[in-house]
Amino acid sequence: MDKHELGRFLRHHRERLTPATVGLPAVGPRRTPGLRREEVAQLAHISTQYYTRLEQARGPHPSRHVLAAIGRALRLTDAERGLLYLLGGQQAEPPGPSPDVPDRILDMIERLPLTAAIVLDAKYDVLAWNPLAAALLEDFSAQPRRERNMIRRYFLHPDPSRRHYGISGGGDFGQFAAGHLRAAAARYPDDRATQELVRELLRHSPEFAARWPNPEVSDERHLLKTVDHPELGSVELVCDILSVPERDQHVVLFTAEPGTPAHEALRLLSVIGLQRMS
Template sequence: MNREELGGFLRSRRERVRPGEVGLAPGSRRQTPGLRREEVALLAGISVDYYIRLEQGRGPQPSAQVLAALSRTLRLTDDEHDYLLRMGDQAPARAGSSSEVPANALRLLDRLDEYPAMIVNVCWDVLAWNEMVVALIGDLGANPPRERNTLRWLFGDSPSRPHNWIEHARQAVADLRASGRYPDDPDVRQIVDELTSTSRLFRELWAEREVEVQRTMTKRTVHPWVGEIELDCEILSVPGGDHRIILYTAAPGTPSHDALKRLRSWRGRPLRHGGCGIPSGNTDI
């Protein structure tokens, strides 16, 4: 049970809920954002002292019933509810992150040859990709494995991030926390510690404790061959593990869809500078 993270998460969600959202009068002398601790305890049907100890990271392990009551009171999303259960040790533990790509994921990647597709792990390391990714953003194999990481690129100093990169940064941080692997997974802890020490933006986003599994996002950028392009990124879970496939598509009939068609004819040609992101030695992933 991660008492410190459980307490911090409860506190951050409590401060987000407005009294009127749960049927309470705002009151003219309210000094704290969101709900008071005693209000959360009352609505969840637990003692005030017990809830205070949970927030302070010194309470006993809460039951699944208590966590469910807190989840309802704090109006958590499904992803946040799952995260709360993991922090309270009421959900099955997950295996450590892995850089080894499952064979079933590679077979699936081979069949997705008409669209750019890549495989990432829970840390957002890019582990495998197809030729359409090379046509879109350049040869990832030219970069050391450590640099083939979306988080390090988003929070680094690359001048060629996508137009909406801050939105992507926020989404990636929320997804990393939603994995529920921090701080127990050494790989996740390492990248969080690293970026906390090097990036002010990452520190601020991580401190917000947003939790959301990413399933889709939109990226907009300018490609050196096909010009401005907007792609839908579908993030597909690989059965049997935590690896995911990111598939880049565009709506039929749009200029971006036509741009992808042109990229297919250029597969295998070297891309000397980044398409959707970082130039030689980095990339928008």
């Protein structure tokens, strides 16, 4: 890690942005071009002191999670983000499923007010979600990162009725999940998190262990699902799965036909569900 090179890189990309380009108000006169350090820190959800130390080559070794947040704040391209990781002492490409959701995907799911959307990595960790998804499924922010895995939850959740958030229809998720995880484990044989997840499920889930030797990998991308919501009851939704191939990620979208009871349920949930979590 070259702290001085990292500092120069951060300063250069900070100074090429303006508040307008990142959606911030322009407050007060500016003696130098670009964003202020505190504005970058705000966008990256880190402290101003920590970000300042990185720019001044006095900071500690930043984690990949911190670098990803700074990369999003500075609106870096994929190539620029790769260089940021190298300067920060991280691999440009992770040895396992990528945890970095492209900005265009994050922006898209935030612009879908009546669509519940989540972003999954190759081993089905939930990486990002919009407010309606949190109201429909669960408040993922309240869960430790390790518990935000949909396959672990399905096979190890103590309440069978809630292990898949009350979702039914569209095939056997357990069979799909076992096949999908086996394919991911084959793609990332050196990724410790993926391999540990497989070992954990083989040890603690007889159902998973029974499915593991004979995986079935489905490529269905358009399904009809029924969600048994604790407050709204059964809601029939369309589930579409979009690929983000350059990151080996998936965007899962739950929608309803306008004018249907399910559409009205989502509209109601977009109000009462978010109020309940606030």
